[in-house]
Amino acid sequence: MSDFDQIIVGEEWDSSDLSLLETLDHVLNRGLVIAGEITISVADIDLIFIGLNVLVSSVETAHEVLRKRETE
Amino acid sequence: MKLYTYCFAESLNGLNNPPRGVSGAPVRLLKIDGIAVLASITNGFRPTQNDFIAHAAVVRSVFKQAKSILPFRFGQILTEPHLRNYVSRHRQAIKANFAHLRGCAEMNVRMIGTRENAPPPIVNTDKPVGPGTRFLLDKRREFRGDEWQAARRAELSEWFTEKLGQLKRDEKINVIPSDRIIIARADHLIERGRIPDYRAKMAGAIEERPEWRFMVSGPWPPYSFANIELEFGSQFGVS
Numbered sequence: 001m002s003d004f005d006q007i008i009v010g011e012e013w014d015s016s017d018l019s020l021l022e023t024l025d026h027v028l029n030r031g032l033v034i035a036g037e038i039t040i041s042v043a044d045i046d047l048i049f050i051g052l053n054v055l056v057s058s059v060e061t062a063h064e065v066l067r068k069r070e071t072e
Numbered sequence: 073m074k075l076y077t078y079c080f081a082e083s084l085n086g087l088n089n090p091p092r093g094v095s096g097a098p099v100r101l102l103k104i105d106g107i108a109v110l111a112s113i114t115n116g117f118r119p120t121q122n123d124f125i126a127h128a129a130v131v132r133s134v135f136k137q138a139k140s141i142l143p144f145r146f147g148q149i150l151t152e153p154h155l156r157n158y159v160s161r162h163r164q165a166i167k168a169n170f171a172h173l174r175g176c177a178e179m180n181v182r183m184i185g186t187r188e189n190a191p192p193p194i195v196n197t198d199k200p201v202g203p204g205t206r207f208l209l210d211k212r213r214e215f216r217g218d219e220w221q222a223a224r225r226a227e228l229s230e231w232f233t234e235k236l237g238q239l240k241r242d243e244k245i246n247v248i249p250s251d252r253i254i255i256a257r258a259d260h261l262i263e264r265g266r267i268p269d270y271r272a273k274m275a276g277a278i279e280e281r282p283e284w285r286f287m288v289s290g291p292w293p294p295y296s297f298a299n300i301e302l303e304f305g306s307q308f309g310v311s
Contacts, residue, residue: 020121022180022289022292023124026143026292026295026296027124027146028124028145030145030298031144031146031295032142032145032299033144033148033299034077034155
């Protein structure tokens with residue numbers, strides 16, 4: 001992932017965390033799907049749980065950022 | 073024998089220095105009806121963070137060496153006959169998608185903004201209503217929410233077209249409203265050689281909207297443009 005690049009405007013984020021989140025988002029939520037049912041049977045509940053965690057933390061972080069901006 | 077699959081690749085006869093795949097397994101190149109498939113032999117595994125990263129690393133490595141690739145979503149394990157059958161049935165669609173994505177990379181824009189112009193409430197929910205009315209009101213609310221999201225997507229697409237012009241070869245936009253904010257994501261298909269132009273134009277566009285927060289990332293392998301939606305989406309409900 002050495003050529004991963006990004007433009008971030010606003011508060012400081014940890015770029016390594018962002019790179020990992022972006023990578024997880026791509027490999028878990030996107031891409032060609034041939035056999036969805038096999039994905040679930042292999043990955044079991046862990047895969048779904050991890051996917052939800054990424055989404056929930058993203059939304060919470062977004063709310064937190066806006067809260068900070070309003071109190072500034 | 074089961075295969076953990078990473079991507080389809082166009083015109084690839086070998087892979088230089090491939091990274092290790094999931095569970096540390098070697099990555100193999102199979103040719104099925106002239107289409108290269110990158111895969112590892114597996115008996116199944118419980119995924120860890122390292123496996124997600126390994127999947128991404130293999131796809132990225134192939135992306136750098138092939139003219140065009142279709143990355144798989146994490147977790148696709150197939151028998152070889154199943155894979156051969158899929159390629160044989162979808163060969164033309166795979167080739168058409170290779171042509172669409174050839175020479176291009178995916179760029180992502182994430183946006184967070186304050187929610188404005190939200191759809192107005194339809195009914196005073198303090199009033200008691202029967203189950204039938206409640207059902208119809210919920211459907212109506214859902215429909216209006218969809219309309220609102222479609223309108224926001226259209227606005228964003230128009231804005232990107234104004235700012236990027238012919239740079240974007242393809243685009244997907246998702247809008248997720250919550251109570252107070254909008255989170256939007258745009259995926260753009262950009263020719264690899266024009267990514268510096270894209271970055272410059274996006275940097276200029278971002279400056280024009282200080283009320284929004286942006287993150288632009290890429291270049292990525294074209295994960296968001298890899299699905300063969302017409303032939304597959306309706307069968308399995310893949311988005």
